[in-house]
Amino acid sequence: MxxxxxxxxxxxxxxxxxxxxxxxxxxxxxxxxxxALQPVTDLAVIARGLGEDVPEGFTCIEKTQAGHPAELSAGLLNNTHMFLCYRRGHDKPPLVELGVLYEGKDPVRSGWQVIETTPYSRSASLSSGGPTMHRTFLMFRRAPDSQALNTLGITEISLLMPSKGETAPHTYCRVDKNLNTGMWGPALYLCYKRSVAKxxxxxxxxxxxxxxxxxxxxxxxxxxxxxxxxxxxxxxxxxxxxxxxxxxxxxxxxxxxxxxxxxxxxxxxxxxxxxxxxxxxxxxxxxxxxxxxxxxxxxxxxxxxxxxxxxxxxxxxxxxxxxxxxxxIYRYSISGPHVLPLEKHISSFMHNVPFPSAQRPRILVQVIDLR
The missing domain is CATH 3.30.450 (Beta-Lactamase)
Incomplete structure (x- = not known):
């Protein structure tokens, strides 16, 4: 038999x-x-009325959600036609939060960076900055370098005017501080979307x-x-x-x-x-x-x-x-050196370890402790 x-x-x-x-x-x-959309890594404010161009690699937000002009300084007497620009990339950690700073009223929180100047070294204040006016700046918070991969980062930025019937899209965060601190013009708000920044x-x-x-x-x-x-x-x-x-x-x-x-x-x-x-x-x-x-x-x-x-x-x-x-096998491969080659352990496990049976229902296999 x-x-x-x-x-x-x-x-x-x-x-x-x-x-x-x-x-x-x-x-x-x-x-x-x-x-997949690359995360937003940089912001800039430019004054087109003073001859400033969109920096290389940046995208200018020229329209609101419904297509209205997205000028940040539309309510000012000395309107310099300021616009918000952003850049996507993977060369640095992504931005994770946006904010608006009313200078003199709000403290600058730890980890936040204020956009005080344009790329051309002019003031990036969105208000006139008169004696009775507080200066208004955009600010952002960036993810730390040591964070784990695939974190939430900003992937979309938009501007909206509630008086024109515009609302923040679903899943967007709205910064509830009016960017238009001038004497006239509609209120303007910043909103953004966070997604997994691969x-x-x-x-x-x-x-x-x-x-x-x-x-x-x-x-x-x-x-x-x-x-x-x-x-x-x-x-x-x-x-x-x-x-x-x-x-x-x-x-x-x-x-x-x-x-x-x-x-x-x-x-x-x-x-x-x-x-x-x-x-x-x-x-x-x-x-x-x-x-x-x-x-x-x-x-x-x-x-x-x-x-x-x-x-x-x-x-x-x-x-x-x-x-x-x-x-x-994985831990063995990244440690060492070892006396036995990795292939020896693989071959031994596949050919020398007996299959459980009614007579031997439990099989114990001894391996090297790599902890």
Whole structure:
């Protein structure tokens, strides 16, 4: 009588990420064909009546929500035709809050920056500044350099006139201080929208980097779609501030159906590792905020990281066991040096760990304590 073969605990070990065959998810490198708005990183006030132009890289807000002129100084006798401009980018932390300062009435809170001058070194006060008038300035608060990635940042700015029937759009924050402190003209208010300010990123389709075993099993060939299930949102090459908080690995699971109709269970962890700048083109460096847009000057206070994933495929849903094993492999790979190569632990787990049975319902596997 032939002895029944013991089931194998794990069928495949897979490393997924940025491979030679990875292609951008669209021509702009944006995720799933949707062009995400870059966060607002700078504000400026210009006096067009004094010959000031919109600074390079900035966008001028010339109209209110309903299309009325958005002059900040329309109520002044000596109207210098002041307008608000903003710049988007990833070269610095995003703005997270906007405000209006009535000088002499309001204290300047910690962490806030007041726009006191235009880019041309003229006063950026929105009021006449007479003996009986307080000066009015715009101000903002910026996210700290050390914040975690993907924080809320300002992505839209608008001006509105309630007297013209304009109201702040849904999800917008309104600054309840009138910008028009002149003797006439409608009240003018500032509003803005905050969204998740994604890290500077290039997004690519996930590809297969390595696999074990290298040859397909006769009963279950490795599906080509596994890398996409390991990294369903794509592989991102990201630019981070040097003091960014450490990003913890993320565990996920998925279920596939083989050609024979059997369920195959996948367990994966996603993590980041350093990526060499030398592998990036000039265009990619500009998109990642590693080069100045204007003069192509290198920006050195940022690091480059790439998302990666390790995964196991099995006909058995032992997800908690697989999570512990993958976490061990990840920690082992970033520590060391070690006596045994990483591949030895992977091979041992796949081929030497016996499958649980009625006689041995619990299998204990000893690994190195890396804490």
């Amino acid at each position: 032939t002895e029944e073969r013991c089931p194998q605990l794990v069928d495949y070990f897979v490393v997924a990420g940025l491979s030679g065959d990875s292609s951008p998810l669209d021509e702009e490198g944006q995720q799933r064909g949707v062009r 890290a500077n990123a290039l997004v690519y389709e996930a590809g297969l980097i390595r696999r074990y075993p290298e040859e397909d099993l006769e009963s279950f060939p490795l599906p080509d779609s596994v890398p996409v299930f390991c990294l369903p949102m794509g592989v991102t090459v990201e630019s981070w501030p040097l003091n960014t908080k450490y990003q913890l690995p993320i565990f996920s699971t998925f279920v596939l159906t083989s050609a024979s109709g059997d369920k195959v269970y996948g367990a994966a962890i996603q993590f980041y590792e350093a990526y060499p700048r030398e592998s990036l083109s000039e265009r990619q460096c500009v998109r990642l905020g590693l080069l100045s847009v204007v003069d192509r000057r290198p920006i050195t206070n940022r690091s480059v990281q790439v998302k990666k994933s390790i995964c196991v495929l099995s006909h058995w849903p032992f997800f908690s066991v697989f999570q512990k094993f993958l976490t061990f």
